[in-house]
């Protein structure tokens with residue numbers, strides 16, 4: 001797309017400068033000028049109220065999407081179980097389908113070999129329909145056959161929304177699928193909402209290194225595809241009495257889909273950290289000062305029956321293992337109680353803790369951004385407050401036992 005300034009219409013108001021996230025437009029002598037940083041994204045065109053920015057893309061009427069309906073969830077499996085993210089996405093799909101104006105159904109897609117028994121769990125967690133595609137060649141995940149099966153199902157059934165987990169598998173499969181179907185894909189969404197005006201899916205995710213939250217829409221393609229990381233959405237409680245439909249689909253693969261063969265599988269032993277499911281999380285940041293600080297944090301966590309987590313800085317410093325990082329590039333948590341100790345509250349960290357019920361923040365800087373989202377703010381030195389809290393909790397626990 002080419003963009004240009006229509007100088008005779010421009011009054012130098014600067015709305016385009018504010019709208020441009022790249023510094024791609026400046027105002028000089030009361031006229032806008034595009035700089036070499038312009039990426040032709042078109043944000044300035046939408047902002048301009050004077051028709052002072054031209055482009056060579058003609059306004060097109062929105063395509064007719066009336067055939068597209070229902071909210072689909074890819075039901076990822078892990079061994080012979082459902083991956084928890086599948087149930088979390090079903091919870092979100094149920095909420096979205098309920099909010100839609102035109103009665104959408106929630107559908108899950110199960111792909112594999114011998115996976116049909118998992119359909120009951122999907123129905124109990126909110127699926128109205130479970131599409132099952134089984135084949136011996138689908139036993140182990142491989143990109144090409146899975147992409148073929150899903151692309152066929154989507155093309156035949158035309159869902160309006162298609163959600164997948166931003167797991168290693170989802171991150172491999174979703175882009176492949178979106179390319180095959182020529183669709184947009186918004187990865188790592190932290191929030192999904194329906195536009196009240198047109199019912200389109202507003203997909204919010206961190207952008208520009210996590211410094212802003214961008215809301216992305218797909219006005220020209222269906223289904224609207226998004227991935228969401230595990231732990232971000234909430235699964236509904238299972239209702240074994242729910243009834244749903246199971247639809248079996250024949251699978252036809254081509255030789256080219258099977259060029260990759262799985263020769264063996266090796267399970268890598270990793271310490272199981274259930275941060276995403278913890279009721280209480282005690283997290284530390286740079287302010288904890290080092291491993292010794294984290295030992296104090298661990299004492300507090302033990303007294304509270306909590307899990308320990310931390311910011312990316314603390315992982316980079318080697319004070320915590322990577323699986324305990326919380327935030328945009330770490331885990332998302334949604335505990336009843338989140339205690340942030342010596343954490344500034346950078347947006348990338350906040351992205352992982354917004355589902356927490358209560359946030360307690362301890363920081364010696366009363367202007368730290370973490371206090372903007374904290375329910376309780378303790379201004380002071382973590383090296384004094386954390387041990388004092390741990391001792392108080394231990395005393396309380398002893399009191400309960402006595």
Ligand SMILES: Cc1cc2nc3c(=O)[nH]c(=O)nc-3n(C[C@H](O)[C@H](O)[C@H](O)COP(=O)(O)OP(=O)(O)OC[C@H]3O[C@@H](n4cnc5c(N)ncnc54)[C@H](O)[C@@H]3O)c2cc1C
Pocket residue numbers: 209210284285286287288310311312313314325326327328329330331341342343344345346347348349352362363364365368380381382383
């Ligand atoms: C693409 C990208 C992805 C990222 N992903 C993540 C992510 O997933 N998770 C994440 O956490 N970060 C992430 N970051 C990094 C993030 O931007 C911040 O740098 C990081 O969260 C800051 O960590 P911190 O709060 O521990 O350190 P700092 O920002 O340095 O804050 C330390 C805080 O401790 C306080 N403090 C110091 N000493 C004491 C004391 N004695 N008592 C009380 N308070 C004290 C200070 O006042 C300060 O507020 C990412 C960054 C980028 C660019």
